Amino acid sequence: MTAEPRARVPRRPVHGVLLLDKPVGLSAQTAVSRAKGMLAAEKAGHTGTLDPLASGLLPVCFGAATKFAQLQLDADKAYEATLRLGVRTTTGDAEGDVVTVAPVDAVMLAPERLRALAQRFTGEIEQIPPMHSALKKDGKALYEYARASIEVERAPRRVTIHALTLEPVADDPAALRLTVRCSKGTYVRTLAEDIGAALGCGAHLLSLRRTATGGLSLDDAITLDALQALPPEERQRHLLPTEALLRGLPTVALGERDAGRFLSGLRRRGPWPDAALVAVFGERPRALLGTARCVAGELIPVRLLSPTEIAQSLQPSFP
Structure with missing residues (x-):
């Protein structure tokens, strides 16, 4: 049957x-x-x-x-992570094979040393992208080379660590808790390995949790x-x-006539200060129209919603 x-x-x-x-x-x-x-x-x-x-x-x-x-x-991102100290792996995380093992000394986790280390890694830093990443070289993801046991040269990239804290884990003397707010393109796995190297014992990423974006x-x-x-x-x-994706952007509100022309891709003139990107709304009803640049009093469309998308967004999806 x-x-x-x-x-x-x-x-x-x-x-x-x-x-x-x-x-x-x-x-x-x-x-x-x-x-x-x-x-x-x-x-x-x-x-x-x-x-x-x-x-x-x-x-x-x-x-x-x-x-x-x-x-x-x-956008900037925020993460919480746990590092396993004293163990380096092939992937920089718990999935890889162990490369080296080293003792972890309690002196390494002294509060003043951890504060100094966090300060050292705060600001603009350079990172070498890990082989086990989706970054591409010659049209192929780095992790594909890594799976074939091929090491390729990677140029350092500059990223920004806006805030970083390092704290011992109370019930695990070989673990370190990391919280970080960083720019896009930051590899927390690489940050963990670099912190382990700076401590002199090596480390890999045990767990990673993203807590915020934008x-x-x-x-x-x-x-x-x-x-x-x-x-x-x-x-x-x-x-x-x-519009939750546009939080933090300046906003511009347009009347019905200007809103219709803006949605047609036409520039509008008004008393708006220069801005690289603004969120543009219609006044009645209040609805997101799209994004624009403001240059010398001109509102220049960047990304527009269609009239259908706007109408559907204003309607409940379930009767």
Whole structure:
């Protein structure tokens, strides 16, 4: 007896941002696919990958919000991590093979030494990207070379560590807790290895959790399991509006006539100060229209929503 084919759930337009608390062991793309299915959404994407070994904040963009995902990709990030001291691995994390083992001295974890070390790694620093990363060389990801046991030369990259704290783990004398706020492109795995080298014992990343990106916080996130447990009409209520991706940008409000012309791609003139990027809203009803640059009193469209996307964003997705 053949099994009945499963009914296909019809997709619908969904617009907004879902803050997911991604679990360890799940790829970012798999998490996005599951969330997309739970909301029966037509279009979804994320704002920058999060390794399967890492947990924490993964903003998922739906519909119109996908147009502004790049802003979060470029934003500062915040992480909490645990380092295993005295052990270096081939990958810089717990999945790799052990390369070296060294003793960990309690003197290494003295508060004044950790404060000095945190200060040393705060500010603009150079990092050599790890071989086990998605960074590409000659069209191929570095981790593909690493899997083939091929070491390729990587140029150092400059990143910025805005804030860094290092604290011993009370019940584990060979572990160190790290919290960091950093610029895009920072490899926390490399930071862990460099801190271990500076301590003289080596280290690798035991766990990693992203707590913030841009103006978005893990405090507002929901797990996939919790989302799945909700009735379909309740899941939609966990979406933030698309403009959540534009937090921190200056705003410009346009009347009905100017809003229509702006959405046609026309520049508008007004008393706006110069700005590299602003969020542009229509006044009545208040709705996000897109982003623009302000140059010499001119509002120059950068990324626009379509009238359909705007209308759908103003309507509830469930009757």
